[in-house]
Amino acid sequence: MIDRRLLLRSSGAAAAGALGAAALADSAVAAESAPGPTARPAEDSDPTSGVTRTLLQEHPSPAKGWKAVQTLVQIPRCKESGRHSHPGVEVGYIIRGDVLMEFDDRPPLRLRSGDPFFIPADTIHNARNVGRVTTMMLSTYVVDETKPLVTTY
Template sequence: MTSRDSRDDLAGTLKRTELQRAESSIPGREIVQVLTEIPPGVQSGWHQHPGEEVGFIVSGTVRMEIQAQPTVTLNAGDGFLIPPETPHNATDLGPRTGRMLSTYIVEPGKPLARFTKP
């Protein structure tokens, strides 16, 4: 799939490429893997997912804000985990485009990401 997945609010803001989507062995869940690219100085905007996000910073430096958790700075090689329905925001700190590989374990049929308030 291309980065313009209509079931993903962030697809209109960031470059997001869906790499694969498959049923999960967990009843009522599917697994979706996405490569997200954030240009320097750009933020994702506060959003949430209908399930867990297990992520990995492929390149760049990203400030990750997760509701009710301390803000962290992640570099290439760092992983992160975001609980279901938890508002969060990612900002690329530059100087290069940040690339994140995320695997979502989500409810099928719901938007993969939707904007929310912090």
């Protein structure tokens, strides 16, 4: 069972371990700290390859027709989430890493480990990992339950 309080208090490998992903995080950190250039597989040409979204919990909201969804998003080094929007607000926290949150309608926002963020409903955005490690973000959405959580552009 995941100790959600530990996740919020922890960062880096400790948070990954709390989510049962320590092996993944360790291998990602080892690969990221390897010296010299490395060959990239063909699928690495896709800027969103390797991005994972793990559903942590989903519950009906007190407001009829809405739901609350919480995910752990991991974005490998030099990768991005891709332009997308949500049918409700996103409230997030950077557990580990550095992200440039890019928007279609406003200047980008630089986020680092420990930074919270808020994205209004239906706002097109892209989270680009600009750091040296796999970024881990905790994102909570309050969204229209009749619509998909993510619309890509």
